[in-house]
Amino acid sequence: MNILDPVELLDHLPPFDRLPAGLLARASAALDLVYAPRGQVLAEAGTRAEGLWIIAKGVVRECREAEGDVLYGPGEAVGAQGLLQGIHPRALEVHEELIAHLLPAHVFHALGAQHPAFLNFYREDLETKRRARAEARERGALTMLLHTRLGDMPLNPLARLRTPVRLHQAARALHADGARALLVEDEALGFGMLTQSDVVGALAETGELAAELPARRPLVAMDEDADLFDALRMMLRHNISQLVVWRVDGSAGLVRQKDILSLVASHAPLLDREIERATSLEELGGVGGHLVELVRGLHGRGVRARHISAWVSELNARLYAKAWTLVAPAALVEDSTLFLMGSEGRGEQLLRTDQDNGLLLSVEADETGAAEAGARLSEALEMLGLPRCPGGIMVSNPIWRLTPEGMVRAIGQCVDHPDGDALLRLAMLADARAVAGREDLLRVLRDELRDQLAAHPTVLARMARQILAFDTPLGVFSGFVLEKGGHKGELDLKKGGLFPLMHGVRVYALEAGVDETNTFERIERLRELGRFDADFARDLSGAYDFLLSLRLGAMLEQNGAGEAPTDSHIDPQRLNHFDRDLLRDALRTVERFKRLVHHHFKLQLLS
Incomplete structure (x- = not known):
């Protein structure tokens, strides 16, 4: 996009991109190209609004004493609040040499009078604007892929x-x-x-x-x-x-x-077919690199993280199943259930991290052969780029390789003695998803887990309390609370936002007997059951999706630098002002949800 071209600029900028052709042409014709050097004050607080600045080059600073200054960069508009209120609520100053298109105030109001949705965009909440921004970016082949009937x-x-x-x-x-x-x-x-x-x-x-x-x-x-x-x-x-x-x-x-x-790109690898055709672990080894390239392309084109993670998880499930058939005897595959947990089990994996898997054995299965095959699978997955789980949550560990009866006993022990390890095990099992073998074995496990937790509500409350283990990194005046030491100036997306949302929804789902394991699907099912109202469910899904997207960006950056994509820290100052505002909004939703969980599960009564 050429942001110096007013027609092309407005055609890609919400809410101008929603205007009828005639009004869009009028807006484009009314733009004046303006220049301002660094340090020039565009508007003093309390002065009459002159118009809307749409930045082509440079940076404008909006001065906010309590919340911290906000920076606006190329492709963003500044001054809308002043136009809505008649006077600028805050001063606007050129932070870096500025070239901008200025839309006069009278034209701005005329557009709003003829097309009310135009003004409503600037009055609406951040989630609505986030969706509009995402929709504007999701164009071309990838939009067709996701949304074409x-x-x-x-x-x-x-x-x-x-x-x-x-x-x-x-x-x-x-x-x-x-x-x-x-x-x-x-x-x-x-x-x-x-x-x-x-x-x-x-x-x-x-x-x-x-x-x-x-x-x-x-x-x-x-x-x-x-x-x-x-x-x-x-x-x-x-x-x-x-x-x-x-x-x-x-x-x-x-x-x-x-x-x-073919709608993704003419060069997109048919990864699932590569997995299907593989006859050895060596042939499976090339799939991972292709997958990262495809994820990078999808993310770069604005595809939502929830869609990317769903697709990645499906492909990885196929890879797991194929690897299992390559290392395990056919009889064992038929007499067992290979299942995934964690982000893989929830269908929310972004890039491949470590292994989280287990194996259920039927009474006919060869337990000695299962132990040998489990060790081979963990080794094979490590060769395919999936590191061993530091906590040993793998089929090579006998704790995660049991008959249904053995797993039922294990659940009972966790419920009777709900310490930290026991609560982690229950949470992992709640996300279990079968990828190979007999799904009926996992059904036995799920039924037992649901029945045991229904009979022991205090265990659910102890699980829910885990979301309070980490503070939400948001201060009293909506400023970010940043870390010191090795991650100075950064915040942890996983601890501060993703985990409390994911785990809190998981515990709600366990209480309600919801079978879905995906967080978005759990939220929707809980909404259908009346546990969340429609607006709050939308806020939860929107916040989780946005935090996932930020984490994916950080993971891709780490991957590009040759590092393992395991760190969930980001520097908020590296985000543009729009994404920083969205991050604040998402963390506010996290904090609201924590208060709801605390009240619903009566956490104040726990010793």
Whole structure:
């Protein structure tokens, strides 16, 4: 974007980018290009507002004595509050040599009179502005990926037959419709699907044109109103490369994974296919580097952290499952459940950090063989770039490799003796997500965890109290409380914001019997159950998403410098004024949530 071009500038700047074409043209024509040297006062506090400065180059300082000065940089607008109030509430001074576009006050008010949403933007809360800013950045291919309806995609044709389907009928139908697959309708079994590969494979195997073909079931399908991002996640989860899209009129089409991924970038690696095709750990090793490149590209284009983390977590779950099948005997894979915990279990992993996993064994499983395979998996994951967990939360540790009965006993011991280690174990199990093997074994674990905690509410309260272990880094006048020593001038996003939000929501979900493990999904489910009202649920999700985004930026910076992306500290002064305000707003939400948790779980009664 050329910020010296007034038309291009306003076309990408909220709320101007929402104006009708005529009003946008009027605003662009009214802009004056102005220059001011360092130190010049643009406006004294209490003086009449001259207009809105839209900065092309340089920095303007807004003087706030109690809260600390705020700096505005290129691509940002300053002076709106003065225009809304008639006089400037604070002085504005040029901090670095300034080139700006000045929108006269009378034009600003005229735009607001003809388009009320324009003025409302400057009156609305920071979360609304954050969404508007994110929407303005999420353009091009990535916006299409996340928000385009499946129904707006050019879908591939599907042939359609009723059972029984003979080989020659299937071949003829696929050829006639120019289709890659066909729907098979059965009154008793519902819909199934046959692909070209199924037909060719049957021909090679039997050679009988009259042979009846069994359809693939259950059918994986989505409605046309679903978006492409959800479709991609569905395909990754089911290990398929295409899915059926139902239209409103009852017809159907086919969308392929590569069609969606091509919208990200023409060079985007098909990571899931690389994982599927891998026949050795060495072949899996190259996936990690590609993943970091893709995450960096998504983040740089403004894609929200919640979407990035969901995608990364799906791909990593696939990598775990593939690694497990490479190191474990097939019989053990079938007689066990490999599960992930922590950010991986919640589907919130940003970049790969350390391992958090466990294994449930059926009564038929070979425990000695499981111990050997668990050791091989931990070693293999370390080779793939996932360091061993310092706390030993890995399948190589017998504590995390148990039968359901053994895990039930372990939960009972944690509930009976809820010390720090026991509470950590309960919290980790609450996030458990199966990625390979028998999901029914994990169901036993979840049911037991829910029942035990429901019978011991004081244990839930002790879990909830953990969010008070770290102070919110926000002072009385909304100034940041920064650290000293090795992280002087920085604050810890994880301890100060992400952990209390994530863990507090987790404890609420455990109390309510919510099965979801993802924090955003837990918040939405708790809203549906009436535990949070709609506005507070939106604030919680918005704050968590923003803090995740800041942490991802810090992790990518560490990765680019050749460091392990494990540090969650940031320097707020390196943020622009808008992101600093959003950070303050997010931390205020954290503090509100802490007070709610304290009241709801009656933490004052704990000894």
